[in-house]
Amino acid sequence: MTRTTEQPWPPLPTEAPERHADAPAAGTDLPSHYAHCFGCGERIEQGLHLRTTACEGVAIRSTFTVTAAHQGAPGLAHGGLLACAFDEALGAAVANLLRRPAVTAKLETEFVRPVPVGTTLHIDAHLDGVAGRKVYVSAEGRLGGEDGDVAVRARALFVQVKLTHFLEHGRPEDLRKIAADPSLLNRRAVELNP
Numbered sequence: 658m659t660r661t662t663e664q665p666w667p668p669l670p671t672e673a674p675e676r677h678a679d680a681p682a683a684g685t686d687l688p689s690h691y692a693h694c695f696g697c698g699e700r701i702e703q704g705l706h707l708r709t710t711a712c713e714g715v716a717i718r719s720t721f722t723v724t725a726a727h728q729g730a731p732g733l734a735h736g737g738l739l740a741c742a743f744d745e746a747l748g749a750a751v752a753n754l755l756r757r758p759a760v761t762a763k764l765e766t767e768f769v770r771p772v773p774v775g776t777t778l779h780i781d782a783h784l785d786g787v788a789g790r791k792v793y794v795s796a797e798g799r800l801g802g803e804d805g806d807v808a809v810r811a812r813a814l815f816v817q818v819k820l821t822h823f824l825e826h827g828r829p830e831d832l833r834k835i836a837a838d839p840s841l842l843n844r845r846a847v848e849l850n851p
């Protein structure tokens with residue numbers, strides 16, 4: 658079987674990603690983009706509660722601590738939730754460093770080692786290339802520390818979208834909740850009208 662990481666990446670010619678001039682400075686802790694996001698939202702009790710910090714260049718670092726609510730096999734993280742953690746970290750890299758809204762079009766994960774409950778996964782995500790609206794991004798997750806063993810690798814294609822994407826497709830009652838309480842959404846993460 659061909660491993661994901663043995664295939665060319667990005668899969669087509671791209672330009673080097675340019676960090677936006679107003680991207681958060683390296684070392685800045687990035688707030689949750691949406692209070693009800695399963696990946697980072699503070700209002701989702703059993704969510705992943707990813708915490709993300711901007712790094713130098715076109716990179717971010719996230720941490721995800723696996724709890725008993727995230728099990729697949731006894732005492733081990735569910736692979737689908739690990740994929741969710743990577744979707745979140747990769748998306749945070751795209752949105753915060755380029756400051757444009759984008760959605761995941763394709764997400765590949767490679768599970769290298771089991772991730773036990775109680776472990777903190779340290780995820781390093783970096784932008785790899787841009788081709789028009791397409792942004793290629795990848796990440797590695799290490800067990801227990803920044804120098805720990807790699808447990809998961811992921812890479813993804815994000816496609817930049819207009820704000821209208823969310824207004825057209827989002828459930829009206831959730832959009833109304835945001836209108837009533839704008840603090841649910843971190844509007845500063847991206848330029849909504851570039």
Ligand SMILES: CCCCC/C=C\C/C=C\C/C=C\C/C=C\CCCC(=O)SCCNC(=O)CCNC(=O)[C@H](O)C(C)(C)COP(=O)(O)OP(=O)(O)OC[C@H]1O[C@@H](n2cnc3c(N)ncnc32)[C@H](O)[C@@H]1OP(=O)(O)O
Binds near residue numbers: 814
């Ligand atoms: C009030 C609301 C505010 C909203 C929030 C605002 C801001 C948020 C702020 C900060 C965010 C911070 C952090 C975010 C962190 C995590 C977020 C998690 C992200 C997600 O969890 S998000 C949910 C899952 N995600 C979806 O729900 C997407 C469903 N999907 C679609 O909505 C469409 O499918 C779309 C838009 C992807 C494309 O549709 P489209 O019509 O715009 O464009 P099109 O189809 O032309 O694709 C353009 C080019 O991408 C190529 N392409 C497309 N798909 C491909 C694939 N699978 N493989 C290979 N290439 C592909 C085409 O081949 C073409 O390539 P080319 O240009 O070369 O022809």
